[in-house]
Amino acid sequence: MNERLHSVLAQRGVSPESLAEVCEVDPKTVSRWLGGRVPHPRHRFRVAGHLRVEETFLWPAPPRRAARPGDGLGTELVGTYQNRASVPRDMWISLLREAREEIGVLVFSGTFFAQSNPHVAKMLVERAADGVRVRLCFGDPEGQAVVIRGREEGIGDTLAAKIRASLTYYRLLLAETGCEVRLHDTTLYTSLFRYDDNLLVNPHVWGQPASANPLLHLNRADGTGWFDNYAQSFEAVWAGARPWTPDQEGTAAHGQD
Incomplete structure (x- = not known):
């Protein structure tokens, strides 16, 4: 059974019948x-293009040499998006719902994360109740990294205000076992969204908002590859971040419009 093809069809919301129609089979x-x-090669090409994934992810080429540690980089890339805003909303929701072990988010403000799904906090609490570890890490609105990022984007103090507004959605997580929210003061080169072995990587382009920058969808393969490197960077930032204490920091009690 081709588990990868099954998985991508489910994530994209594409039925086997509609795929057959696209491929004219x-x-x-x-x-x-x-x-x-x-x-057949022409069908593999059409399927990969329609599902926005690498052909070698769905049908890896037979190995021509003995595997070495670190191999698998070519099979970790599930798909690419021109910008984060073009990622289907249903994909964000399905990845969150399907997570069974870990959900990790590393951003500056992550405003879209709640605004595109008003029930995200409730869903995260439900996942935690099922044993999923939930960790959210936002930029520290009082930190220098946010000041610099706001200056680079040309929005000044607006970024800090966006972070404070975004955080208000997640107050109810603080009382839940398995949920943690922290604030970091790190130069953030990439926003990360982890759902078990799926990782959405949103590299930052200088002077542009994260929503306008490209996004890579990775799936963890054996060995040390892209996924593991990004996952390790999440752990490093998380370790140096401080717990969010809204009552002490005067965060507004209501979210933004």
């Missing part, structure tokens, strides 16, 4: 692909 042919049969 019988639905039974798609069923055989799902069962493990490797399609």
Whole structure:
């Protein structure tokens, strides 16, 4: 069975029947692909393009040499997006719902994370109740990193205000076992969104808001690759971040419009 094809179809909300129509083949042919049969090259190309993933992720090439530590970089990249704003809302929600062990978010403000899903805090609490570890790490609105980032984007103090507004959505997480919210004062080169072995990487381009920058969807492979390197950077920032204490910091009691 081609588990990767099954997974990507589910994440993209594409049915086998609609994929068959796109590829101009019988639905039974798609069923055989799902069962493990490797399609003709022209069909592999069309499937990968339609699902916005690398062809080698869905159908890895047979190894030509002995594997070495660190191999697997070519199979970790599930898909790319021109900017974060183009990532389907349903994908964010499905990854959150399907997480079984860990959810980790590293951002400056992450305003979109709650505004695109008004129930995100409730959903995170539900995932924590099912045993998922939830860690959210926002920029420290009082820190120098936020001041510099706001200056680079040309928005001044607006970034700090956006962080404070974004944090108000997550007050109820503080009382939940398994949920933590921290503030970092780190030069953030990349925003990260981890859901178990899925990692959405949003690199920062100087002077541009994160929503306008590209996004990579990684899936962890064996060995030390992109996923592990980014995951380690999350842990490093998390270790140096401080717990969020809203009552002491005077954060507003209500979210923004």
